[in-house]
Amino acid sequence: AQSVTQLGSHVSVSEGALVLLRCNYSSSVPPYLFWYVQYPNQGLQLLLKYTSAATLVKGINGFEAEFKKSETSFHLTKPSAHMSDAAEYFCAVSEGGGYQKVTFGTGTKLQVIP
């Protein structure tokens, strides 16, 4: 069965500092991996996705994530945090096939300190 673990339910960074949100996955087959962002009182929006092409995936708003099979990780990074990055971030995994049920992590709330 597929699963996702997000380390740290809350992360605080200073404006301009590196953002690193951690995600580890478990999957019995090569997975599809996703990062979603949720701003307050809104739905989820796709940031980026890994679908077995390049292991370094670039997304919107300057975010990127690297798929590391040996570490079963898909950490999300951004070189310089902006106040507008404050939101909740969800990592998700899908094993593909047919409907492709997606399993979400429990989320990490990012606080950006001015």
Place this chain on the structure above:
Amino acid sequence: NAGVTQTPKFQVLKTGQSMTLQCAQDMNHEYMSWYRQDPGMGLRLIHYSVGAGITDQGEVPNGYNVSRSTTEDFPLRLLSAAPSQTSVYFCASRKSSGSSYNEQFFGPGTRLTVL
């Protein structure tokens, strides 16, 4: 395109009442899903549909019912509301094939409180 729309935005129910959460999409997506979001638990799949007339259970289906009579609409029914169903409900849709087929589009959510 309006994308995925959900109504109502907020709802308060009493225990035992029933209601329907509406979801509609105008992107001609085959797949539609209902999730609930609870603090510290991420999103959990309630029910999903792979096309009109075809639905299946997700991870937490008890107490909920769905139907899919058209491609566009996927309502979620609470049969007899319980306080444990207090949550934020999200509807999502995506294509079944082609480019970006595994990208889900989410609605804005319905915040439900059951007293």
